[in-house]
Amino acid sequence: MRNEFILLSILAATAFPAGATLGGSTESVVTDQSKIHAKRAVVERQNYTVHEMTGDDGTVIREYVTPGGKVFGVSWTGPTIPDLTQLLGAYNTEFQAAMRAKRGRRSSAAVHNPDLVVESSGHMRAFRGRAYLNSMLPSGVAEDVVQ
């Protein structure tokens, strides 16, 4: 546990209005929380904030937010894959197009475009994945914080 970890709050799930996701504003985080009926924890770290939501089925979704309030990364672990249309927003189209270009194998997903990176792995009952935008990484923050 690193020193800059400060647990700010754990909130019970409530309904919030709709918004956007990866690349979007923090409002989108609470939207996701309401859609997955999750409990939410917010952790402040140096130059970014992590919003962690835990669903009833044990799926954990983390959204990584810049000091300016934009979601620069998301990650997930759990028994199912979360709705990527919701989590990646418009970037899911780019991700899926890249995956369709890789037909003919059964594998983990690894798309490394100039800006968008999406990785997805696992098997029935245990999935994990992450996505981030290179262009939106806060200064001094490495991509490997998105886990």
Next chain:
Amino acid sequence: MRPVHWRDLAAAAVTAVLLTSLAACSGGSSSRSSTTGVTTTTPLPVNNVQPVLMDYGPIVNGQYVGFNNTLYTTVIICVLVTIACQSIDHVLVDTGSTGLRIPASLVTLSLPYMTDTSNNPIGNCVQYADTTYQWGPLVKVDVQMAGEVASSVPIQIVGPTNFIAAPSLCTSGGTPAQTVAAMGANGILGVGLFRQDCGSACAAAAPPAIYFTCPGSVCAAASVPLASQLQNPVWMFPQDNNGLAIVLPQVGAGGSVSLSGSMIFGVGTQSDNSLGGAQAQGADSDGNFTTTFNGKSYSSFIDSGSSGYFFLDSTTTGLPNCASNGDASGFYCPASPVAFTAINSGPNPRGTGVPVSINNAFSIANALPLIDSSFVVFNNLGGPSTAAFDWGIPFFLGRTVFVGIEGQSSPAGTGPYWAY
């Protein structure tokens, strides 16, 4: 795909299966022994060796549509009310999932969709790591492989046109893999570590994207009792039901055009499925164990449904990624083969409290010339999988891998475990 009626089943083994299953209804196929007043019934041994193969896969419109490094078998499904059966070849053998899934276009049997207690159809969703998915209703069939018969097994019919469209929770923005060409197979036979696809999580609650109740044109996430979930057919066999072994020969570094092997049912139940020198290591309730690489530990699993070794990333392994716009995108492309060692460890499934660790040596070659070759079986195909190890098909080549099914006891201990 050749539909077969029971009268047409000329193969002696298959005929024997039918006769055995019919005889079983009257108890005629069992031997009985009595000791100290307790009568036990032991089924007579049956053929437990099911052929498996790796090749170009099924043919659609005159074209082979199989993927590289795919393990196939032939499954017979039957509806016993009419004693009609059909044989389906090139079904993917997948230790990374549970349950039999057949594209609707291949099913010639007349099979009513399973319903829940409210008489609504049950919809099932399966998602894969590459974000493809399969959606469809459940039906019950008898599943025959080798001389083994699992009776009244819920299976998934994938993508029937007369069923409700996949809910957005299932598609999750992913890509459907619901046709033979999209699957590269005539279905998927999930024979992993678990008895059911979802298990108690779906019996006790309704996770968002697995089981659904479909009262009208809209489906809602629903809980489904264990017995109505998709089942690993192996644990429903009357015997040889504690696991299976996948036995495949090794190939050369350049690969092979095809490969033949066996899937042997049962662990230590007959003379042909003893553990021998194999070591067993337990998996956790999600099916994962630990792989240690260069002193660091990672989450790990064994999956015959994965085309390669998928592990870590270019930075950690030193392996360059293949060009993202080329045929081998998503794989590693080192200039020359690179050898690695990693240690798999898990609890001893006998419950000794002493972890079992097994060293694994493997090699990763340049994926591009392999994928561009006419061969389809490779022991050195690899790609990235961030912070994880996926021991895919190459892991199975040149050895026997035992799958110990959860809750089933065997000489190796109680599943879930792997042994090799």
